[in-house]
Amino acid sequence: MGHSSHNACAIALAISCLIVAASAGSFYDEMDITFGGERAKISNGGQDLSLSLDQYSGSGFQSKHEYLFGRFDMQLKLVPGNSAGTVTTFYLSSQGAGHDEIDFEFLGNTTGSPYTIHTNVYSQGKGDKEQQFHLWFDPTAAFHTYTIVWNAQRIIFLIDNIPVRVFNNHEAAGVPFPKSQPMRVYASLWNADDWATQGGRVKTDWKNAPFTAYYRKFNANADKVGPNSRSTSSVNDNQAWRTQGVDAAGRNRIRWVQNKHMIYNYCNDRTRFTNGLPAECKRSRFL
Ligand SMILES: *[C@@H]1O[C@H](CO)[C@@H](O)[C@H](O)[C@H]1NC(C)=O
Numbered sequence: 001m002g003h004s005s006h007n008a009c010a011i012a013l014a015i016s017c018l019i020v021a022a023s024a025g026s027f028y029d030e031m032d033i034t035f036g037g038e039r040a041k042i043s044n045g046g047q048d049l050s051l052s053l054d055q056y057s058g059s060g061f062q063s064k065h066e067y068l069f070g071r072f073d074m075q076l077k078l079v080p081g082n083s084a085g086t087v088t089t090f091y092l093s094s095q096g097a098g099h100d101e102i103d104f105e106f107l108g109n110t111t112g113s114p115y116t117i118h119t120n121v122y123s124q125g126k127g128d129k130e131q132q133f134h135l136w137f138d139p140t141a142a143f144h145t146y147t148i149v150w151n152a153q154r155i156i157f158l159i160d161n162i163p164v165r166v167f168n169n170h171e172a173a174g175v176p177f178p179k180s181q182p183m184r185v186y187a188s189l190w191n192a193d194d195w196a197t198q199g200g201r202v203k204t205d206w207k208n209a210p211f212t213a214y215y216r217k218f219n220a221n222a223d224k225v226g227p228n229s230r231s232t233s234s235v236n237d238n239q240a241w242r243t244q245g246v247d248a249a250g251r252n253r254i255r256w257v258q259n260k261h262m263i264y265n266y267c268n269d270r271t272r273f274t275n276g277l278p279a280e281c282k283r284s285r286f287l
Pocket residue numbers: 107108109110113114115116196197198199263
């Protein structure tokens with residue numbers, strides 16, 4: 001897959017390739033609003049999307065296409081100020097029983113306290129693989145890029161192209177890995193003040209509503225599944241994600257993130273896994 005678009009670009013004028021690439025990233029073309037009605041707004045000719053949350057509802061969207069492996073980039077600017085109780089998401093998921101899922105969730109906080117970035121991987125319905133981080137920047141002040149790379153060997157979570165987490169395919173050790181169920185891209189902003197902020201102790205302050213989060217520059221370099229599945233949509237039409245791993249420099253960055261900014265790692269939680277840590281935790285500390 002993707003070769004037809006490659007060839008088309010190779011033989012077409014560069015300008016027409018740029019037009020194809022730019023339209024591929026439009027939220028109108030790529031996404032459907034799934035809930036929240038007017039609270040989800042696409043603007044700027046399809047380049048920008050905002051989600052909002054008030055006392056009555058949050059809002060969300062999902063990709064029109066399903067994908068089986070790819071690299072998914074999204075820029076987000078999170079709810080500023082007192083965002084306690086709110087959760088903003090960007091994730092991949094299949095549907096139905098025994099689903100697969102790869103999650104970025106952004107748990108809001110009181111003014112001046114850090115967001116928590118929550119990551120998880122579900123394979124065949126089983127999650128319990130959480131890692132959480134604080135950030136080294138204010139995610140409400142500007143857009144930052146959040147990326148999920150999903151190939152047959154591994155899943156990599158990146159923030160501004162810095163790898164923060166790798167989940168390797170350890171099927172050889174009996175650990176299920178998402179590889180056969182197509183997934184869609186999802187995003188949402190919703191109220192989770194029963195658990196999200198400081199363990200549910202800090203509630204959403206509706207005086208600040210509506211809360212708004214901003215999305216832009218969605219890009220999928222990915223294999224589409226289903227009708228119209230021939231091409232891959234991409235601004236940077238590049239296939240590097242298929243074999244993307246983490247090189248020595250990347251391993252240094254992960255170590256830095258995990259030493260300085262990680263606040264929870266299921267692989268260190270011996271009180272939770274009283275019958276022994278999950279198999280993938282024993283096999284590799286980071287990679
Ligand atoms: C909120 O801030 C507190 C205090 O700094 C911190 O412990 C917590 O991880 C932050 N995030 C959430 C989601 O509670």
